[in-house]
Amino acid sequence: MTRPKILVAGTGFAGKGHTAAFRAAGTQVVGMVGRTGHVVRDVAAELAIPYAGTDWAAALSELKPDIVSIATPGGAHYEQIKQAIAEGCHVFCDKPMTTKGSTASELHELATAKGVKTAYAASFQYTPSVQHAKRLIADGAIGEPTEIESISHFNLERGIPFGWSHRAEDGGGRLNNNFTHSLAIAQALTGGDILQIAGDVRDDLGRAPKISGVHDFTKRRAFIPDDLDDPSLEWGESNVEWSYTVMARLGSPLARQPVSVLFKHGGLVPRFHDDHIAIYGTKGAIYLKGHYGSGALYVHDGSDWIETPTPADLIEAVPKGLGETEQCWHVLVNHFLRDIRGEAVPTYPTFAQGSLYQNIIDVIRKSGTWAVISEVTP
Missing domain, CATH: 3.30.360.10 (Dihydrodipicolinate Reductase; domain 2)
Incomplete structure (x- = not known):
């Protein structure tokens, strides 16, 4: 793959940070999608991204990216990722992967079946x-x-x-x-x-x-x-x-x-x-x-x-002159791109880990391990 095309979802801190990381790794960021028209147009212009839109499916169809970068709040991830996988895109996703274990597991299974690479940005490691x-x-x-x-x-x-x-x-x-x-x-x-x-x-x-x-x-x-x-x-x-x-x-x-x-x-x-x-x-x-x-x-x-x-x-x-969050994104993006190119890379977090974590979070939120002392037989 020569100079992969990247489509970014999200216009905030993560969207800007993902854009910088992918550009530093030698890719071309061809588009950005956000919820609000004037915001995504302003951010895309600020970052010199040629395409700005609010319709994720339309952007996938028009731009045909090789990779999507998901930098939206977690509640928006499921449909965006599902549509990108269906188009055969590799997926770089910030955490959380989705809002619950079942949808995260589904996306992991879809990506595996489609044969696309995934990265999950639990990246402060x-x-x-x-x-x-x-x-x-x-x-x-x-x-x-x-x-x-x-x-x-x-x-x-x-x-x-x-x-x-x-x-x-x-x-x-x-x-x-x-x-x-x-x-x-x-x-x-x-x-x-x-x-x-x-x-x-x-x-x-x-x-x-x-x-x-x-x-x-x-x-x-x-x-x-x-x-x-x-x-x-x-x-x-x-x-x-x-x-x-x-x-x-x-x-x-x-x-x-x-x-x-x-x-x-x-x-x-x-x-x-x-x-x-x-x-x-x-x-x-x-x-x-x-x-x-x-x-x-x-x-x-x-x-x-x-x-x-x-x-x-x-x-x-790690690159100089960046905050820790941005530094770690750069490292993970480099591992991800090298893996896509078929190079040997260290193990990095993928949707396998991301879906496991969402299921673990579901378990923790139930707080179901308490024993009621009054019901414990001496």
Whole structure:
């Protein structure tokens, strides 16, 4: 395939970021589709994309892209992806893959039957620090991995305007938009399969103000009302989790026993110490600062924690001058395109992983593992 043609769905932060990643990899972005005519026309003009439209099926038919990049909110993914697969397009999809496990599984099966390649952007595993930790663990720096803790507290503002992130049917919720990355990182660090999962979720937000004009998800804080007690405000009801606690067991080729993992995320509560990912083993431990482990890395040598710099080759593997999200998109896009060309590439997240994650999220949201103590026989 020479200079593949890319059609992008979505005009916000992800749409712009996917466009830049595919262009940097040498493809031609031939079109962009969005929900609102004047918005998609403005963004396409800003990015020098020749086609702008609001009809996804028409764009597929007219442009005949080789690859589609799905950068819309999760609630829009299903039909867009299904139509693209039917046209024989390879699909790069941001997370969440869809809004529920059944539709994600269907899309995975359709893509497999059609023989198209897929990529699922649970992509924060590609930060240099996480890749450094992965290398250290594989080299035996901590012995056999035994336990991981992934802890984050975002302290998100309760006045963030009501939108897709507040609604399950639109792909919202912290499991879809935080846990997917954290679970992928744990799997990358251990090379492990998910054996068992249990969890609990909580909607501790309840509602959010309805404010017009929000387009770019990353700029939504600028629209928070000055007075949340203003009686003229309209409110939308949240129906998704803003906090979760998940326990998992991962089977790893690096360990004789399953690796125990704790994922703890509070979307609305403040942190006291650093958000972090810690990996413990039979001979040592690794501590990564940051909610996705993208900060400083420390190795415990048996007596103390020692900050360990990232190797130069891992730093050079990501593009310079970009945010972490954009850097990771670039890495994943490169793996995806090389795979499409038939080159040997490292394992990367596809719809197989994406559909598994949506089914796991369905299980966690049921919170069905509680035992009622009064009903337990002593």
